[in-house]
Amino acid sequence: MDxxxxxxxxxxxxxxxxxxxxxxxxxxxxxxxxxxxAFNNKLAKFQDVRVRRAVSLAIxxxxxxxxxxxxxxxxxxxxxxxxxxxxxxxxxSGVFGxxxxxxxxxxxxxxxxxxxxxxxxxxxxxxxDVNYEKIPEVIIPMLREAGITVAGGKVDYTEFNSQWTGAKxxxxxTGGWATQGFDADNWFHGQVHSKxxxxxxQTNDSxxxxxxxxxxxxxxxEKRRELWKKIWDKDLDQAYRPPTVAGMGIQVYxxxxxxxxxxxxxxxxxxxxxxxxxxxxxxxxxx
Numbered sequence: 001m002d003x004x005x006x007x008x009x010x011x012x013x014x015x016x017x018x019x020x021x022x023x024x025x026x027x028x029x030x031x032x033x034x035x036x037x038a039f040n041n042k043l044a045k046f047q048d049v050r051v052r053r054a055v056s057l058a059i060x061x062x063x064x065x066x067x068x069x070x071x072x073x074x075x076x077x078x079x080x081x082x083x084x085x086x087x088x089x090x091x092x093s094g095v096f097g098x099x100x101x102x103x104x105x106x107x108x109x110x111x112x113x114x115x116x117x118x119x120x121x122x123x124x125x126x127x128x129d130v131n132y133e134k135i136p137e138v139i140i141p142m143l144r145e146a147g148i149t150v151a152g153g154k155v156d157y158t159e160f161n162s163q164w165t166g167a168k169x170x171x172x173x174t175g176g177w178a179t180q181g182f183d184a185d186n187w188f189h190g191q192v193h194s195k196x197x198x199x200x201x202q203t204n205d206s207x208x209x210x211x212x213x214x215x216x217x218x219x220x221x222e223k224r225r226e227l228w229k230k231i232w233d234k235d236l237d238q239a240y241r242p243p244t245v246a247g248m249g250i251q252v253y254x255x256x257x258x259x260x261x262x263x264x265x266x267x268x269x270x271x272x273x274x275x276x277x278x279x280x281x282x283x284x285x286x287x
Contacts, residue, residue, distance in 0.1 A: 002257045003284060005272050008250050009129040011070050017252065029249030030261050032088075034076040035135075036241040038176025040169045041200040049238055050114040051198075056099040056122075056242035057107035058146035059139055068134045069247030075100070077243045078178055079187045079232055084225060097236035100243060107146040123152040125175035126160035131247060136174045139244075167200045176200065176241075180274050188215050188228050192235060203240045259283045 001007075008014045037055060039046045046052060061075045075091050077100075089095040096237065106235040110118050121143070127133045133154065140150045152172075163169055164176065178191055179198055184265070189200035196212075208231055215227040235241060251262050251272060259282040262272040270279070 001254070003253050003260070003272075006129045007252050009131045010074055010247070011250070013130075014250055014252070018118065018128055021254075023255040025185070025253040025255060025257065027261055027263075029251060031076065031246045031248055032080040032082050033078055034074070034243040034246040036078040036176060036178070036243045038164075038169060038173045038201055038241060039173055041201050041204065041240055045116070045119070045171075048114040049135050050110040051116050051119065052239035052242065053099045053115070054107040054110040054116075054119075054146065055143070055148065056239045057101065057103045057110070058143050058148060059100075059242065059244060060102045060142050061100070061245050063142075064135070064138055064245045065247075067138050068131055071246065073245050073247035075243075075245050077232065077236065078191075078241050079235070082183050084229055084232060095232075096243070097233065099239050100236065102142075102183055104146050118149070120149045120151055121149050121168065121172040123172050124155050124160055124163070124170060125153070126157050127154055128175070128177075132175045135244070139174065151281050164200055167197060167202060169200065169202070170181060173256070180271050184224075184228060185216060188212055188231050192231060193254070197267040201241050203235075205234065205238065205240070208234055256286045257283065258286050266268060 008017055014026065037059075039052065041047075042225060044263060065071055065073045065075070074088075075096075076089075078217070079094060079172065081089055081095075085095070091100065108117075111119055125132060125136065136153070141151055160173075164173065167178070181187070181190065186198070190196050190199075191197060192203055192205075192208050193212040194203065194209050211227045213229050215224050215231075218224040218227060236243075253260075260279055262279070263270045
């Protein structure tokens, strides 16, 4: 192989690979957005915002970073911060709202107030790499502390993708990846508008719909950014898609593979998963 997607998932994997392939080329991809927990928000059990917020409050994101990504990653939102902020925001800045933190006692109180003390989340996920398997292993005990039970587990690629990409999630997934794209509309309309086929979380919020429609035709850059910020804030406040963390991507190439460096950043996506077509023409093999 000259190059392959997801050869290594962690820095420990990378160290092991370098023992047998010491001359490989390596580059890291920046982390500008995080994987989110995904509900089917159409279901009755997720209609009460207190339930969604409680799930978010049960998650210890710092522990996730350490146990899953060996500390090489970031806490963030599902929407890339690069569209809204000139500098990378921190968790302490407040831009991620009130629910991207851990408070087990508050989570329990919210579930009790919502009549959901025995909440069960039926999870399905596909293990695109080893980290997708680690996520439920790490967060299930966290959720259990808040009185939330997680059932279900790993399924095969076809079963998961046919439901996830078709916006037919049965209930819940720890592996609900968001589609990438070259422009803001992917995140501020495609993923959040109730009529969009890319809204895999089945979010149906009339205010978000109105802002998503308005930003498509707003020509003033600052006014458009104000609409994006409203979508960002309400998505987080309502915990429609509780963000977790994301690890730094690790790309490895054979020493003779030239002309291509995948970055996976947004905006201006250059992803090894989505945008092969306009990249491979620049590649060549220096053998």
